Amino acid sequence: MSTTTIPSPSAAAGGTGLTFSGVLRSEWIKFRSLRSTQLLLLFTFVAMVGVGTFAAWARGKAVERFMELGPAAVNGPGVSPSGSPKLTIDQAIAAANANGLNIYGTPIAGIQMGVLILGALAVLLISSEFGTGMIRSTMTAVPKRLPTFFAKAIVLVVVSYVLTLVSAFVTFLISIPIMSSAGITMSLGMDGVLSSILLGGVYVAGVALVGLSLGTLIRSSAGGIVVLVGLFFLLQIATQLLGLVPGDFWKYVGQYVPSVAGGRMLEIGDKAAFISPLSGGLIFLGWIVLVTVPAVISLKNRDV
Amino acid sequence: MIEAVNLTKHYGAKTAVAGVTFTVKPGMVTGFLGPNGAGKSTTMRMIVGLDKPTAGSVTVNGKPYVKHHDPLHQVGALLDAKAVHTSRSAYNHLLAMAATHGIPTSRVNEVIDMTGLAAVAKKKAGGFSLGMGQRLGIASALLGDPQTLILDEPVNGLDPEGVLWVRNLAKHLAAQGKTVFLSSHLMSEMAQTADHLIVIGRGRIIADAPIAEILAGNQQAKVRVRTADVTHLGQLLSGSGVQVECNENETLEVSGLDSRQIAKIALDNHVLVYELTPLSTSLEEAYFDLTKDSVEYHSQELDDAAAPAPALEGTLK
Numbered sequence: 001m002s003t004t005t006i007p008s009p010s011a012a013a014g015g016t017g018l019t020f021s022g023v024l025r026s027e028w029i030k031f032r033s034l035r036s037t038q039l040l041l042l043f044t045f046v047a048m049v050g051v052g053t054f055a056a057w058a059r060g061k062a063v064e065r066f067m068e069l070g071p072a073a074v075n076g077p078g079v080s081p082s083g084s085p086k087l088t089i090d091q092a093i094a095a096a097n098a099n100g101l102n103i104y105g106t107p108i109a110g111i112q113m114g115v116l117i118l119g120a121l122a123v124l125l126i127s128s129e130f131g132t133g134m135i136r137s138t139m140t141a142v143p144k145r146l147p148t149f150f151a152k153a154i155v156l157v158v159v160s161y162v163l164t165l166v167s168a169f170v171t172f173l174i175s176i177p178i179m180s181s182a183g184i185t186m187s188l189g190m191d192g193v194l195s196s197i198l199l200g201g202v203y204v205a206g207v208a209l210v211g212l213s214l215g216t217l218i219r220s221s222a223g224g225i226v227v228l229v230g231l232f233f234l235l236q237i238a239t240q241l242l243g244l245v246p247g248d249f250w251k252y253v254g255q256y257v258p259s260v261a262g263g264r265m266l267e268i269g270d271k272a273a274f275i276s277p278l279s280g281g282l283i284f285l286g287w288i289v290l291v292t293v294p295a296v297i298s299l300k301n302r303d304v
Numbered sequence: 305m306i307e308a309v310n311l312t313k314h315y316g317a318k319t320a321v322a323g324v325t326f327t328v329k330p331g332m333v334t335g336f337l338g339p340n341g342a343g344k345s346t347t348m349r350m351i352v353g354l355d356k357p358t359a360g361s362v363t364v365n366g367k368p369y370v371k372h373h374d375p376l377h378q379v380g381a382l383l384d385a386k387a388v389h390t391s392r393s394a395y396n397h398l399l400a401m402a403a404t405h406g407i408p409t410s411r412v413n414e415v416i417d418m419t420g421l422a423a424v425a426k427k428k429a430g431g432f433s434l435g436m437g438q439r440l441g442i443a444s445a446l447l448g449d450p451q452t453l454i455l456d457e458p459v460n461g462l463d464p465e466g467v468l469w470v471r472n473l474a475k476h477l478a479a480q481g482k483t484v485f486l487s488s489h490l491m492s493e494m495a496q497t498a499d500h501l502i503v504i505g506r507g508r509i510i511a512d513a514p515i516a517e518i519l520a521g522n523q524q525a526k527v528r529v530r531t532a533d534v535t536h537l538g539q540l541l542s543g544s545g546v547q548v549e550c551n552e553n554e555t556l557e558v559s560g561l562d563s564r565q566i567a568k569i570a571l572d573n574h575v576l577v578y579e580l581t582p583l584s585t586s587l588e589e590a591y592f593d594l595t596k597d598s599v600e601y602h603s604q605e606l607d608d609a610a611a612p613a614p615a616l617e618g619t620l621k
Contacts, residue, residue, distance in 0.1 A: 029403055
C-alpha cells in the first residue's frame, strides 16, 4: 500500500506530514468518537453473550431430552434396539450434534448477532461519511484515498475480532455451569471449543470487511446493509430452497454461499459437509476478495 | 500557487468546466467569481483531487495535489461547510483530521480559538448553524497552516462580524505570501477582499485581471446626454466604436465618446444639450455585463412565472 513518510512539518502547525500510522490514528479517533458506535458495540456484546447463554441452556435441555428418549432419538422412531433404554451422555451429545445442535460450538452460538450488527456497522463506517459529506474532508486530508480504506479495514478487523473473541469467551465461562447442570462437561481442550472461540472472530471480521467494501461500493447505508443481509442471510435460505430441485448440482451450490462456507471454518466437530474447514475458509476469503477489489478500485477512481 | 491548464470536467453530457486555464499567484487574494452553476465549485474540487478532470490538469505549489506528502500543509480547503459527520463533535472532527498529518492537539485548540468555536467545540457538528459550520470548515482549512488556502463561498451564512473576520484573514494570509483563492457569486464581496479576479461563466473564463482593470476596462464608460433633439444628435454621434442607446425621453446613453467630444459635436451642429453626465461603472454592473450571456439559471420575470418555464435555458439553447 502506498504510504508517505517523508516528514515536512509546517512552521505554525507542526506535524509529521501524511503517514499511514497517522491515518490509522485518525480512523480510530473517528471510530471511537461516535456515541452510536459505542452503544452498538455494547449492544453487540450483550446480544452475543445473551444468545449464547440461551443456546447453552436450550442445548443442555436438548441433551437431557435425548438421554431420556433413548435410542429412538438416534435411530428414529420405530427402530428400538434392545438394551439400555437410556443414552449415555456421550451418545446424547453425539445425537444432538448429529441433529445440528453443535454442542461444543456453544461459545459462538450468538455469532449471528455479531455478523448482523458488526457487518452493518462496517457498512456505516464509510457510507455515513458519504451520507454526511465527511468523505470530502477525509479525502482532502488523504488524497491518495486507499490508506483511508485500509486504515478503516484494520480498525474494523481488530474491533470485530476482539469483540467476538471476548464475547465467545464470556459465553464459554457462563455456559460451563449451565451445561454441567445438564451433565455436559465443557472445557477448552474439547473438540471444537477452543477453535470456535478463536475462529468466530475471524468470521465476523471477514463479514465486516465485506460490509466495508459494500459501503464503499454502494455509498448508501440502506443499500449496503440490504446487500450485506442478502449475502449473509437470504442467499443461504434461497440456496436451501434450490436444494429441493432434483439433481446434485443445486445441493452443492449452497455449500459455496459465503455464510455457509464461512461457517464451515468454525464447525470443527461437524464432519458431515463435503467442504473441509480449510476449503470453507478459502471460499470465504474468495468472497471477501470479490467485493474488496472492486471497492478499492471504485474508491480510487470515482469522484467523491 | 495554483496552475490550471485546459482543465475540463464533464458530468455525463453536461459540461461543468470547459477547458479553463488560469494561475492563482501567491501574495494576493484572488477572487473566483461567477453565477451559480458556473463551475466554481467543480474547479475547486478538481484542484484538491475530489473530482478527476475529464481533460487537462491542475497543480498546486508545483505538483498535483495528490502527489504531495503533506497535503494539509500545502492546501487548506473549505469546499463545503457540510463536509463533517453530523454526530461527531467539532473537536473530535478536527482531532481526526489533524491525526492524519500528526498535527498536535495544541494546534487543534489553536484553530478552535482562532475561529471562535471554543464554546461549541464539544457539541455535535450536526446541530451547528450555517455560520458555525462555516467556521468549522475554515478551522479545518487552517489546521495545517497551509501555503495555499481555497475557500468556496466562505462568507455564506456568516454574521457581519464573521464576514469581516474572513476578509481580514484572507488579506492577512496573502500579506504573509500565501496563495488565497476564494470564490463568491457576490461581486460586492469580491470588491472588498480580492486583489485579482477570475470571472467564470458556464465553465469558461470570462475575465482574468486585477480588480481595478476589470472595473476600468471591461466596460466602456458611458455618458448620459439629455437633449431636445434625440434623433438628430443620435445620428451625429453614431460612428465606429460608438454605441448610442435611447432608453428615456430626451435622454441618450453614449459609450465610446467622452463628454468633451460629445459637447464639441453638439456645439458644431447647434444641437441643444442640457445635461452631460459621465456614468461610472460599478463593480456590480461590470459583473453583470461580463456574465450576462453565461448565467446558467436565469431568473424569470414575474409576469412569465405562470408560463411553462425553460428552467435550464442555458443548457437547452
